[in-house]
Amino acid sequence: MNTPPVSTELLARARLLAAPGLAAPVARSLERIAGRPVERDGGVPQEPYVYVGATLPEALRGDGLLWFHSVNAGTDALLDAGPWPPGALLTRTVGRMGERIAQYVLAWVLADCQSVPEFAAQHGRAEWRRIPSELASGQTALIHGTGRIGSAVAALLRGCGIRTVGVARTPRELPPGFDALAGPDEPVDARWVVAALPLTGTTAGYFGAERFAAMGGASFINVGRGATVDLAALEGALHAGTVGRAVLDVLADEPAGPGDRCWRLPRTVVTSHSAGITADEDIVTDFAACLRDLTAGRVPALAVDPAHGY
Secondary structure: OOOOOOOHHHHHHOEEEEOOOOOHHHHHHHHHHHOOOEEOOOOOOOOOEEEEEOOOOHHHOOOOEEEEEEOOOOOHHHHHOOOOOOOOEEEOOOOOHHHHHHHHHHHHHHHHHOOHHHHHHHHHOOOOOOOOOOOOOOOEEEEEOOOHHHHHHHHHHHHOOOEEEEEOOOOOOOOOOOOEEEOOOOOOOOOEEEEOOOOOOOOOOOEOHHHHHOOOOEEEEEOOOHHHEOHHHHHHHHHHOOEEEEEEOOOOOOOOOOOOHHHHOOOEEEOOOOOOOOOHHHHHHHHHHHHHHHHOOOOOOOEOOOOOOO
16 A cells, blocks of 8 residues: 555644534544644644544645544545645544444345335335245345455355355455455356445446446445446346346435436435444544554554555
8 A cells, every 4th residue: 555654753743633523522532542632723733733524624735734534434535626645644434334334235135135115115005915025045245345344244244144255356365254256247146236335536437337237137235435336327227127126325426406316216225325424433443543553653554545545
């Protein structure tokens, strides 16, 4: 990973800045961990500084920035806002997001097996009709994205007897939670296809007409980034039946307005980017872990390579 080293000497005397919207309990916890006060709305310091927030103000994208800790897991919006300041470290908050997103995916997998959307629709029509269920165990989930989130999803599904296949562009050691790896275009007979990809130049529009056409009626669940999906291609695949059902937690343009095409997609549920909402304790825990690594002269495990976006 191409991440810049952070001088422990500069870090020891850096000022700690935080976004105005950072919750007061979080700010107090950061002060305790860092051993210095949290400053807000104080202008651009002359001394080196660390900033914690969701976005990085343009005025603070200068040479004095040592380290920016994002309170979110995704960093594509940060990096799309302009060139990343040379020499500044970027870390992100993951916390228990993998666990939350894994439970979300499992919930929709089981809802699919038990025909929950169909029964909900029948209830609205006051209609009594039995619908056969199916077992999740013994079926296959194909997971695009084998990082922290993808591995957490795979581990939970695997615990329910679902075979988990991860998609990797290059050969690598089998990540935790997976039974096997496949190439991006390698045919896999899967009951569910889970998208857990970051948004990069390579993954934008990754799920297009050709990829959807090859899914063979699988259900598609996106917990990664909305812009990895060509929504028009998904709509076509749903109408054609090559995608059986879709669950979209993320969209390319959020929030979706009342007239957005996502609301008109057949056999689709949209859940308003709620699968892995960051909790305050996640921010505190991950900031503390990164600070420990930096103080010890290590690159934090949550560091992001600005050149790759993850």
